[in-house]
Amino acid sequence: MDSKRIKIISVVLALMLLVAFVPGCAAKTDETPADSGTETPEVTIKAAMVTDVGGLGDKSFNDGAYSGLQRAESELGVEIKVLESKEITDYESNIDQLANAGYSPIFAVGFLMTDTVAKMAVDFPDTQFGGVDEWFETVPANVVGLNFKEEEGSYLAGVVAGLATKDSFDSKLNKDNVIGFVGGMDIPLIQKFEAGFIAGAKSVNPDVKVISLYAGNFTDQAKGKELGYSLIEQKADVIYAAAGQVGLGTVEACKDKGALFIGVDVDQYETVANSGDVMLTSMIKRVDNAVFETIKAVVDGTFPGGTIQVFGLAEEGVGLAPFHDFETKIPQAIKDAVEKARTDITAGTITVPTAP
Amino acid sequence: MLGDIITPDLFASAFRMATPLALAAIGGTICERSGVVNIALEGIMLVGAFAGVAVTLAFGSPWLGVVAAVLAGVAIAAIHAFTSINLRSDQVVSGTAINILALGLTGFLMEIMYGHPGTTEAIITIKPVFRFATERGSGTFFGVIWNWFNTIVLSHTPIVYGAIIIAVVAQWAMYNTRWGLHLRALGEHPRAVDTVGVSVVRGRWIAVLMSGALAGLAGANLTLEQVGSFTENMTNGRGFIALAANIFGRWTPVGSYSASLLFGFFDALQIKLQIFRGEINIPPQFFLMMPYVLTVVVLAGVVGRAVGPAAVGKPYKKG
Numbered sequence: 001m002d003s004k005r006i007k008i009i010s011v012v013l014a015l016m017l018l019v020a021f022v023p024g025c026a027a028k029t030d031e032t033p034a035d036s037g038t039e040t041p042e043v044t045i046k047a048a049m050v051t052d053v054g055g056l057g058d059k060s061f062n063d064g065a066y067s068g069l070q071r072a073e074s075e076l077g078v079e080i081k082v083l084e085s086k087e088i089t090d091y092e093s094n095i096d097q098l099a100n101a102g103y104s105p106i107f108a109v110g111f112l113m114t115d116t117v118a119k120m121a122v123d124f125p126d127t128q129f130g131g132v133d134e135w136f137e138t139v140p141a142n143v144v145g146l147n148f149k150e151e152e153g154s155y156l157a158g159v160v161a162g163l164a165t166k167d168s169f170d171s172k173l174n175k176d177n178v179i180g181f182v183g184g185m186d187i188p189l190i191q192k193f194e195a196g197f198i199a200g201a202k203s204v205n206p207d208v209k210v211i212s213l214y215a216g217n218f219t220d221q222a223k224g225k226e227l228g229y230s231l232i233e234q235k236a237d238v239i240y241a242a243a244g245q246v247g248l249g250t251v252e253a254c255k256d257k258g259a260l261f262i263g264v265d266v267d268q269y270e271t272v273a274n275s276g277d278v279m280l281t282s283m284i285k286r287v288d289n290a291v292f293e294t295i296k297a298v299v300d301g302t303f304p305g306g307t308i309q310v311f312g313l314a315e316e317g318v319g320l321a322p323f324h325d326f327e328t329k330i331p332q333a334i335k336d337a338v339e340k341a342r343t344d345i346t347a348g349t350i351t352v353p354t355a356p
Numbered sequence: 357m358l359g360d361i362i363t364p365d366l367f368a369s370a371f372r373m374a375t376p377l378a379l380a381a382i383g384g385t386i387c388e389r390s391g392v393v394n395i396a397l398e399g400i401m402l403v404g405a406f407a408g409v410a411v412t413l414a415f416g417s418p419w420l421g422v423v424a425a426v427l428a429g430v431a432i433a434a435i436h437a438f439t440s441i442n443l444r445s446d447q448v449v450s451g452t453a454i455n456i457l458a459l460g461l462t463g464f465l466m467e468i469m470y471g472h473p474g475t476t477e478a479i480i481t482i483k484p485v486f487r488f489a490t491e492r493g494s495g496t497f498f499g500v501i502w503n504w505f506n507t508i509v510l511s512h513t514p515i516v517y518g519a520i521i522i523a524v525v526a527q528w529a530m531y532n533t534r535w536g537l538h539l540r541a542l543g544e545h546p547r548a549v550d551t552v553g554v555s556v557v558r559g560r561w562i563a564v565l566m567s568g569a570l571a572g573l574a575g576a577n578l579t580l581e582q583v584g585s586f587t588e589n590m591t592n593g594r595g596f597i598a599l600a601a602n603i604f605g606r607w608t609p610v611g612s613y614s615a616s617l618l619f620g621f622f623d624a625l626q627i628k629l630q631i632f633r634g635e636i637n638i639p640p641q642f643f644l645m646m647p648y649v650l651t652v653v654v655l656a657g658v659v660g661r662a663v664g665p666a667a668v669g670k671p672y673k674k675g
Binding site: 211223 | 583628
């Protein structure tokens with residue numbers, strides 16, 4: 001083989017590698033302006049977000065934040081842009097790129113970006129930042145932390161699971177008083193879900209045994225399925241997963257061995273295909289509302305910089321999705337118990353723990 | 357409590373989790389025995405997993421998906437074979453490049469084909485070969501034996517059984533056939549093989565393509581049998597654990613399978629032990645690091661000597 005051919009082939013291979021990086025850098029822009037019948041604001045607000053490594057299409061909080069952005073585009077006429085992070089090392093360059101291009105507010109989605117946001121807020125004092133799931137010791141004046149009381153929504157999920165495991169409205173429910181929790185990484189954020197779930201279940205069913213298993217990551221679905229099998233082998237008949245894509249594997253285990261599943265972050269009945277017969281409900285986290293409200297505040301000139309905003313049940317920042325296929329099967333007593341818990345938490349008569 | 361940890365599912369789970377590792381590890385064994393390092397197993401597995409789901413979504417048959425996963429694995433391995441055998445480039449660099457390529461390529465194709473990255477739609481998975489009643493008189497001694505046997509031996513999907521058969525056949529072929537003799541010689545002394553008139557290039561190409569087929573099949577097991585959908589980077593480092601299993605198994609197919617089974621067992625045990633957090637306080641991370649610790653122990657020569665093929669990683673130039 002002569003050296004010229006080798007050179008050509010080397011160039012072709014190098015180009016193929018370049019292609020490999022394209023999705024990492026590709027920007028999602030939607031330049032089409034809102035269908036404007038109303039008057040457009042004089043200064044166009046350019047809102048942007050940086051996803052966590054899960055990226056768009058995670059059917060979870062990145063997609064949630066994006067739909068909040070899209071809603072702001074159509075309802076408030078702001079210009080929007082999304083940059084996806086493929087690696088943790090992309091955070092800073094993505095935020096830097098957006099800030100330099102004049103985007104403000106910039107939403108950094110995911111607790112892993114906390115330190116990056118704190119750093120970039122100093123470098124770009126005139127840019128406004130929204131940190132989803134981010135908690136700052138001292139909040140910079142141009143940053144708002146957007147947090148959720150996941151424990152409150154999980155408490156409602158726990159009430160449903162705690163009562164369902166004693167009931168027999170579905171053939172997948174057994175006589176053993178055991179329910180399960182699948183977590184992604186064993187970190188304080190996920191422990192909030194676990195703590196709320198356990199507290200909710202015990203509040204209606206003090207003797208219930210709750211088994212918690214952690215996958216150690218948020219992406220390994222095969223591991224999620226094994227965790228589901230192990231819980232079902234321990235006689236768990238309702239399983240709640242706060243584990244990102246790991247939970248999708250757990251849904252498979254529930255379908256395979258016959259157990260009910262409670263989804264997380266979004267209404268997973270809508271996002272996980274063919275899961276209707278196991279998907280009891282989902283604990284939803286309204287990242288879209290938080291993002292939309294923050295953009296709206298920027299448009300109105302009332303950006304709550306320097307504060308931590310916490311969205312709980314009272315603010316409709318968390319909640320429970322419809323029961324869908326189980327709507328008619330579920331006893332009214334369970335629905336009433338959920339409503340009672342919701343009222344009690346909103347009124348402040350119940351304080352939900354944040355650590356198990 | 358012990359009865360809740362040592363359950364039939366513990367062992368069944370070990371076999372399930374060992375399968376993708378074992379297939380990739382046997383692929384790595386064949387490849388390295390021919391003198392080519394293949395750290396691209398991770399990327400090949402990922403591409404195989406994606407191709408399997410994409411074809412199943414398009415044609416509705418997971419079996420067609422298995423074929424596609426194997427072919428996609430072969431295709432990606434061909435890049436590695438070409439750069440490392442024909443272009444004589446550094447095999448570790450080529451393998452690393454393929455791992456990065458696979459990560460980007462699958463994300464890119466998802467964007468083009470399905471309009472979004474992340475996770476694909478769910479597919480119908482391949483069902484277990486046998487389906488017997490799980491509980492059969494669990495009160496009697498015979499009933500208990502049957503339940504254990506049924507769960508550990510009879511509960512699996514086809515590729516899980518396939519991996520065991522492949523390990524045994526590859527072991528036999530490596531030590532009892534002309535192909536096996538040539539393969540081993542290629543990795544030890546390629547010039548000697550060349551001298552007797554056997555093509556080093558052809559021999560190594562076949563070995564690399566075989567490793568691609570096996571890693572692709574490992575990907576098919578992950579998506580088409582275990583999970584039922586594709587997620588970006590879902591292989592989660594299994595290709596690298598497979599490399600460790602290959603070394604731990606001392607570059608033999610049955611050794612690779614056994615090492616994978618041990619690693620799978622640790623993973624399964626880790627899950628069962630979590631049930632008793634608070635009572636038994638061994639952090640789950642302890643078991644997750646076991647494959648790597650054991651591999652280092654073997655490489656350090658603590659348990660006998662572990663020496664790879666003499667010519668592994670060295671490009672062969674004729675003449």
